[in-house]
Amino acid sequence: MSRTYLDWNATAPLRDEARSAMIAAMDAIGNPSSVHAEGRKALAIVERARVQIKAAFGVGSGDVVFTSGATEGAGLVLNAGGVVCAASEHDAVHAWCDAQLPVDSDGRVDVSAPDTSALQAANSETGILQNGFETIALCDAVQAFGKVPFAFEWSGAKAALISAHKIGGPKGIGAVVLQSGHEVPTLVKGGGQEQGRRSGTENVIGIAGFGAAAEAAQRDLDNGLWQEVQILRDALEARLADEAPDSIIVGQDASRLPNTSCIAVPGWKGETQVMQMDLAGYAISAGSACSSGKVKQSRVLKAMGFDDTTASSAIRVSIGPSTTRDEVMGFADAWLAQYRKFKARAA
Incomplete structure (x- = not known):
């Protein structure tokens, strides 16, 4: 049948562009933290993907921090506590928040204190879109990214979550996007990778697929x-x-x-x-x-x-x-x- x-x-089907980028990245044997030529080649793959994602998501002067996915990203941004959200948020965000924000019958969330609130750009279950992200503590853009026009720079959000496998990239790789100068408490400590925000050797293959998927997703949206x-x-x-x-x-x-x-x-x-x-x-x-x-x-x-x-x-x-x-x-x-x-x- x-x-x-x-x-x-x-999860979206894997894009051909992502598959090709991942296969090519498998031949990069170096560790991105190593200073020799092989390490620099691996680091170049990571940084190229970072540029691709920044362009597709409209990041501007902000920072892209690679994580294992949006769930880890939510923990990175919210682990200090003190953020509220609505009961309609995704479990990855809702688990860290006090669910206090009201939701109306159309699925719209009333955000009274954006500086201490997390808000989805789009609900994964109903598809309902939100707005009003200026100064929001965290924007969950996982479902919106690549499907509707969204630029982090003009959203005004302090931080945002995105995930590769929702746009045709591989599973197990995502990113936190941070406003320039906005810092979050480190959740995974160690060697200080990802500008000291998320330690651990980067998933070079997954990151390569993420970057290629982001570029292709933006092209689909533009077309x-x-x-x-x-x-x-x-x-x-x-x-x-x-x-x-x-x-x-x-x-x-x-x-x-x-x-x-x-x-x-x-x-x-x-x-x-x-x-x-x-x-x-x-x-x-x-x-x-x-x-x-x-x-x-x-x-x-x-x-x-x-x-x-x-x-x-x-x-x-x-x-x-x-x-x-x-x-x-x-x-x-x-x-x-x-x-x-x-x-x-x-x-």
Whole structure:
């Protein structure tokens, strides 16, 4: 059976540009901290990627600090404590914060004290976009980077998180972006790599892939590929709304990422839908998760005011530039077939 991947917000397929850059970097045998020619060659790969990422993310005079991913990056920025966030934030940020910021029914967060707040640029589950990052302590730009126009320099944020595998780079590499002059307490101590902010020998291969992916992602955005993605996403939502009138498109009237649909049919468990679609050949994710045999409701949807039943009945469909109309409509066929069975059983 053929498979269709519709879970780009979880991780994007590896780009050819990233794969090629990583293969080339495998031949650089030196340690970037070594002063000999081999070390300088490895360091040049790291610094080239840093330049590529700064250009793609609009960093300007700020600094890019490589980490193992955005989760480690969140710990680096937030480990000193004293930062608040909303219950709709990603677990990597939410785990470090006091969840105090209110969320309205459209998924927008009310930030009253930006200097001590963390805020997502885009929610990974609903795709809802935020704004107002001036002087914000931390902007989680992981989902927004490469999908919508965003420049760190004009955002005004003190720090931001980005991750390679969300833009078609390798897993296990990310970065913290810091405003020039803004310092954070070191989380990983040792040899003083990454300007003393994150010790440990750099992941040269992963960094090379990250840089190449960032450059390619910016090119796709400039060329309008994500506008085409939005047309497909809107076509999917229009069909589901027409043929499943009791389905809820979360954040439909809000500004969202161009590729993300969060769909809920109250009473039809999200994890059940994920398994049904997996058997039909479609990879999607659920707004609710199963852990140790216990169903967890979506914290994001609960924060937006949805009831328990709806919060455990959501799925996320996230697509990308290589997704085709046939794939999207094929998913709609499979999902609607299961929807009709669910409605018949519930009748």
